[in-house]
Amino acid sequence: MTSTVPRVTPAEPGRVKTHGPGRVQPAGRNPLSTRLHRSPRLRLLGLLALPLTWLVGVYIFSLVMLLITAFWRTDPFTSKVIPGFTFDNFVRLVENPAYLSTSLRTLSIALLVTLLSVMFSIPLGIFMAKVASPWLRAFLAVAITLPLWAGYLVKILAMRITFTENGFFNSALEPLGLSGPGFSYTTVVLTLTYLWFPYMALPVYTAVRQIPANLFDASADLGARSWTTIRTVVVPLLKPAVIAGSIFTFSLSLGDYLAAKFVGGSTQMIGSVIASNINLNPPIAAAFSVVPIVFVLVYLFAVRKTGALERM
Amino acid sequence: MAQFGRALLEAASAASPAPKGVSLHSVTKVFGDVVAVAELNLEVHAGEFFSMLGPSGSGKTTVLRMIAGFEDATSGTIELDGVDVTRMAPFDRNVNTVFQDYALFPHLTIAENVGYGLRVRRMGKSETVERVERALKQVRLAHTADRLPHQLSGGQRQRIALARALILQPSVLLLDEPLGALDKQLREEMQVELKQIQREVGITFIFVTHDQEEALTLSDRVAVFNNGRIEQVGTPNEVYEFPQTSFVAGFLGISNLIAPAHASVITGIDKLISVRPERVRLADAASAVAANETSVLGTVYETVYTGPTTRYIIETAAGLRLTAERHNDHHPTAAAAFGRGDAVRAIWKTDHVSIVP
Numbered sequence: 310m311t312s313t314v315p316r317v318t319p320a321e322p323g324r325v326k327t328h329g330p331g332r333v334q335p336a337g338r339n340p341l342s343t344r345l346h347r348s349p350r351l352r353l354l355g356l357l358a359l360p361l362t363w364l365v366g367v368y369i370f371s372l373v374m375l376l377i378t379a380f381w382r383t384d385p386f387t388s389k390v391i392p393g394f395t396f397d398n399f400v401r402l403v404e405n406p407a408y409l410s411t412s413l414r415t416l417s418i419a420l421l422v423t424l425l426s427v428m429f430s431i432p433l434g435i436f437m438a439k440v441a442s443p444w445l446r447a448f449l450a451v452a453i454t455l456p457l458w459a460g461y462l463v464k465i466l467a468m469r470i471t472f473t474e475n476g477f478f479n480s481a482l483e484p485l486g487l488s489g490p491g492f493s494y495t496t497v498v499l500t501l502t503y504l505w506f507p508y509m510a511l512p513v514y515t516a517v518r519q520i521p522a523n524l525f526d527a528s529a530d531l532g533a534r535s536w537t538t539i540r541t542v543v544v545p546l547l548k549p550a551v552i553a554g555s556i557f558t559f560s561l562s563l564g565d566y567l568a569a570k571f572v573g574g575s576t577q578m579i580g581s582v583i584a585s586n587i588n589l590n591p592p593i594a595a596a597f598s599v600v601p602i603v604f605v606l607v608y609l610f611a612v613r614k615t616g617a618l619e620r621m
Numbered sequence: 622m623a624q625f626g627r628a629l630l631e632a633a634s635a636a637s638p639a640p641k642g643v644s645l646h647s648v649t650k651v652f653g654d655v656v657a658v659a660e661l662n663l664e665v666h667a668g669e670f671f672s673m674l675g676p677s678g679s680g681k682t683t684v685l686r687m688i689a690g691f692e693d694a695t696s697g698t699i700e701l702d703g704v705d706v707t708r709m710a711p712f713d714r715n716v717n718t719v720f721q722d723y724a725l726f727p728h729l730t731i732a733e734n735v736g737y738g739l740r741v742r743r744m745g746k747s748e749t750v751e752r753v754e755r756a757l758k759q760v761r762l763a764h765t766a767d768r769l770p771h772q773l774s775g776g777q778r779q780r781i782a783l784a785r786a787l788i789l790q791p792s793v794l795l796l797d798e799p800l801g802a803l804d805k806q807l808r809e810e811m812q813v814e815l816k817q818i819q820r821e822v823g824i825t826f827i828f829v830t831h832d833q834e835e836a837l838t839l840s841d842r843v844a845v846f847n848n849g850r851i852e853q854v855g856t857p858n859e860v861y862e863f864p865q866t867s868f869v870a871g872f873l874g875i876s877n878l879i880a881p882a883h884a885s886v887i888t889g890i891d892k893l894i895s896v897r898p899e900r901v902r903l904a905d906a907a908s909a910v911a912a913n914e915t916s917v918l919g920t921v922y923e924t925v926y927t928g929p930t931t932r933y934i935i936e937t938a939a940g941l942r943l944t945a946e947r948h949n950d951h952h953p954t955a956a957a958a959f960g961r962g963d964a965v966r967a968i969w970k971t972d973h974v975s976i977v978p
Contacts, residue, residue, distance in 0.1 A: 526691050527724035529711040531738035531789065541741070545728045 379595035390591055398596035408582070412600050415579040418494070419562035419604070422501045423555045426509035429502075430554065431547065433510060435539065438517035439525070453510045461504065465571050468500040472572055492574035500568045505561050509554030516550035517543065552612050559608060563601040641667030641702050642825055643688060643793055648697030650683050650849075657683045659849045661697070665827060667792075670819050672828045672836040675846030676872070681829045684846075685795050688827065689718050702792055717786035718795040722802065723778045725770040731781055732757070732766040738789045756784040759818070776807045783818070793825045800835065812838055833873045837861060845869045862897075863975050870895040870977055875932075875944055877901065878977070883941045887917050893977040898946035900973045903933055906964040916968040919943065921959050931957060935967050943967050 345352050380394050402408045433453075437446050456464060469492075471477045478489030490496045520543065528538040566580025573581075579601055586594040643665040650658040658680040665671045673681040686692040688699060690711035699707045706714050717738070725734050733740075736753040744752075757763040760780035762773075770778055779799060786794055799815075800808045816839055819826045830836050836843045837857040844854045845868070853865045864870035870878055877896045885891040910916045919935035922942065926949075933945045945967055947958065959965055 521722075521724065523720050523722065523724040524726060526689075526711070527718070527720060527726070528737075528741075529691075530689060530716075530718045531741060531785070532712045533737075533741040534710075534712055537741050541737075542726055542728075 375595050375598060378592055379599055381592045381595075383590045383592055388589060398593050399599075401593065402596055402600070408597065411577050411579055411582055414494070414577070415563060415601070416604055418498055418501065418578065419559050421498045422505060422562040423509075423558045425498070425502045426506050426554065426558045427513075427551055429506065430510045430513040430551075431544065434514040434517040434547070435543065437514050438520075450514070453507050453514075456503075457507050462567065464504060465500060465568055468496070468503060468568075469571050472496050472499075492572050492576075494573070494576050497568050497573045497576050497578070500572050501562045501565060502558075504565075504568070505558040508557035508561070509551070512550040512554045513547055516547050520546050548615075552615075556609070556612075560601075560605050563604055641792070642669075643827065644700045645684070645688075646698045646700070648684070648687065648699060649695045650680075650687060650692060651695045657849055658687070661849075661851060663844065663851065663854070665793075665825060666842075667702075667825055668823050669841040670816070670826045670828065670839055672830060672840040672843045673846055674830055674833060674836040674843050674872075676831055679846040680849035681844075681846045682797060683849075685718075685797055685827065685829050688793070689716055689795050690714050715791050716793045716795060717789050717791040718797065719779075719782045719786050719799045721798045723770075723782040723799075725778055725781060725785070727770055729769075730766065731762070731768050731770065731773070734770065734781060735785045735788055737785065742789075752788055756788040759787070759821075760784045775803055776811065779803065779811060780814075783815075787818070787822060787824070790822075791824065793827060796826060796828045798829055798831070800830075800832075808835070815839065837873070845872060847872075864895060865978055867893060867895075867977055875946075877943045879941065879943075883937075883939060886939065888915050888971070888974065890974075890976065894974050895977050896969050896974045898932060898944040899930075901943060901945035901967050901969045903935070903945050903947065903959060903965045904968055906966050908966060910966070910968055913971055914968050915971045915974070916966050917941070917943070918964070918966055921961050921963045921965055924957060924959070924961065926957075933959060933965075935965060 345355065378390070379398055380396070381390055381392050382395050382397060383390055402412075433449070437449050441449065472489055472492060473479075474491075476489070479491075482489055490499070524542055524546075525538060528542050529535075533541065564580055566578055566584050569576050569578040569581050570584075579597060583594045583597050586597070643663075645661055645663040648658060648661045648663075649656070661680075661684065663684070673684060675681045683692060687694050688701075690706070690709060690713075694707055697707070698705055701714060701716065726737065729737065732753050735756050736749050739749045739752060753766075754763065757766055760783060762777055762780055762784070765773060765777065765781075770781070773781065779802075782799070796815075800811050803811060812835060815826075828836070828839060837860075840857055842854060842856055843860050845852045845860060847868050853860050853869045855863075860869055861873050864873065864876070867878055870876040875898050877898060879887065879894045879896070881891050881893055884894045888894065906918055917937055919937040919941075921933055922936040923934040925932040925934070928949070930946050930948055933947065935943045935945060937943070951958075
């Protein structure tokens with residue numbers, strides 16, 4: 310009749326059985342396991358051997374070779390590369406206005422692509438995580454990731470068809486008396502945004518989903534309207550995701566040259582210059598490839614200063 | 622806008638002596654095909670410490686969220702200080718909430734968290750700083766102003782959440798199981814502190830909890846929730862001593878609920894009766910019973926030692942089990958008065974029984 314009577318059940322005979330087919334055997338002694346268990350250094354070596362071979366042997370080695378080439382020079386008559394040590398290539402990069410403007414143009418393209426990706430990703434992420442029905446959310450998630458399955462060149466060519474003379478843009482804008490951007494700087498920015506957008510959209514969407522629902526409630530409870538909540542709570546909490554995404558959109562855009570080649574018209578990027586010099590004048594191509602590396606390093610350093618990398 | 626709304630509220634309440642506090646009129650909330658709250662009527666008076674007590678899923682948190690404005694009522698009206706707020710957004714209601722897991726903004730410092738409500742209301746900087754300082758002092762955490770929430774302990778975060786809500790001087794403060802995540806000792810300290818703060822600021826507190834002891838300790842009045850309905854509303858004393866339903870009798874502490882069949886044999890009352898274990902005394906089977914007492918014979922089925930008390934579970938010949946609680950006021954080393962299997966007589970004062978309608 311009372312609610313606290315402890316129910317005493319006699320121990321089931323089947324429960325206390327310890328012998329039988331299901332019994333776990335004690336592990337036999339394995340000399341390798343024992344050795345690894347005793348020596349932390351050996352464990353570390355075992356874990357890192359393969360990735361380090363790759364990183365140092367292939368990745369770092371080829372980068373260092375590239376950097377060394379940047380200090381060599383080319384014989385202007387025979388086009389033969391002559392090993393040596395000269396800063397001439399770097400001097401040419403700074404002194405030649407064409408190289409300088411290409412560097413700045415590439416930087417501005419990469420920054421614009423990143424900015425556009427952020428501007429599309431945040432509203433999309435909030436919509437998907439907080440407004441959309443589960444069905445629509447799944448549909449959008451697929452829609453964002455599906456282009457990643459298509460080949461990179463295929464997508465650039467798709468953009469080429471869209472922006473070509475008689476393509477979608479021009480025919481859609483024709484009744485209004487307007488014409489699309491054609492093959493230009495703008496189209497390169499749009500194409501690269503289209504290419505790298507998933508790398509920004511996915512981390513941002515995931516980050517919005519991870520914001521506890523009651524932070525939205527708390528903000529509204531304390532008097533903030535939706536827009537204020539987005540500005541003061543959501544966007545600051547998305548900062549690590551935006552930075553993670555921007556490292557992709559920024560560095561991938563900096564290194565790209567096929568978009569400029571196919572949809573850029575006369576637009577030149579650092580990559581295009583490197584590509585056209587790689588056979589004729591490898592040292593200047595190598596020297597020019599240092600520029601995006603410097604941009605990325607400066608960017609990462611600036612990001613690190615904000616303290617956002619620690620929370621990634 | 623919110624300030625304007627508050628000014629309006631104040632003007633309205635000054636003009637006519639509108640009923641202060643919160644009132645809910647036949648409020649219903651349906652999620653899909655689940656009725657979370659059914660036709661609920663409730664009056665919370667201004668300035669009282671009101672608890673909504675019930676097991677999880679009983680609808681108490683849903684009611685709180687509807688008062689805050691996080692959930693829309695499916696039907697019915699909610700009034701705050703006489704003004705219908707049923708369709709008002711949370712940011713237009715003069716109500717603030719302390720959340721179960723505190724919901725502090727992780728990217729803002731403690732001072733920024735506490736000042737958040739003032740900041741979104743565009744209050745002047747110097748006044749904000751001053752009020753934040755005062756609020757932090759009130760919860761004795763002025764030294765944590767520049768820290769981030771994750772650098773604080775659970776109890777400290779709890780007090781910051783309280784300061785952040787109280788700084789806006791709401792007419793009602795809603796607390797959603799605010800002490801649930803704290804360990805027992807800290808919880809008891811916080812209970813005392815909450816009670817003191819409530820007395821100091823004089824704001825209506827609506828407190829959601831599943832802990833009956835907490836509800837009894839803190840509240841001026843308690844509403845006991847079950848299955849989306851209120852089973853009983855009353856002072857802690859009323860709901861504990863005079864439970865109106867068998868659910869209330871069972872949920873608030875341990876109760877000996879005696880079914881009419883047994884009750885008619887033992888007491889002659891053909892109704893469901895309740896008698897609290899602390900009002901049942903045990904004696905030898907042969908001992909005499911006073912005229913104003915009722916008793917029943919049984920054997921000790923189990924003893925439960927809890928520290929300050931020992932509970933004896935008695936089983937009668939008719940199969941009825943009763944619990945008697947005895948204060949351990951004997952010498953610490955003395956043996957328990959009764960052991961398992963002892964024949965005993967359970968005795969209680971006849972008028973200490975309450976009849977459950």
